[in-house]
Amino acid sequence: MMRLYEAGEGVPARPGPRTDPPLMELRPDHNPGPPRRIPPKHTSYILVRTNKEALMLKDLVLKNRSYRRFDNSVAIPMSTLEDLVDLARICPSAANKQPLRFILSTSPQDNDAIFGCLKWAAYLKDWGGPTPTERPSAYVVMLNTAKDWDFAKFDLGIMGQTMLLGAVEKGLGGCMVGAIDREKMRAHFALAPELEISLVLALGKPAEDVRIVDLPADGSIKYYRDEAGTHFVPKRSPGELILHKTGK
Structure with missing residues (x-):
């Protein structure tokens, strides 16, 4: 509490x-x-x-994996997506410009259209993507109204991660997808040319086991799956990430 x-x-x-x-x-x-x-x-x-509650953020971050297989029978109400956008709304924004806009989808028709614009898991060459029963139940399309302003990219990362953490808190999961057929999606939603399609958050009830592991001896950062379908994601050690320390 x-x-x-x-x-x-x-x-x-x-x-x-x-x-x-x-x-x-x-x-x-x-x-x-x-x-x-x-x-x-x-x-x-x-x-x-x-002290126990102070660990909550790390617990959420650990659970917030890039999930690509979901239980499509679990529906997500529009109110949940609206809650996630409200989390994004109160995030910091570079120069407080707040340039991002959102398309929210829970309908089967638009979900199918969005799914058809996405590419999944570039490192898994022998995987064709989620089956129909594994597809996301909802999507948040993140649009940028200031595509020529480099600092808008910071907002994308801050708000995208915050929304995914909010989804995890609700017992859901998701994946930020940047491999998008943008022209196909633009045509489907009849989006104005000045709106940049930046990222898609694919959301649902996770139906896969995703685990963090140490980087292997060969240094490969490619995620992989074992014969049981468990998904492993290699991560660099803190010692490799920290280049210099001063003070105690």
């Missing part, structure tokens, strides 16, 4: 034991409970976590 307290007189600058009731209780694990009480006024708050 995470508890939200009003910041102000009598509130410690760092988390500490509290005896007064919280203004709001946040339930990241979606456990059932009474309605949350939202403070009526605009003010500032601090979030008080326990």
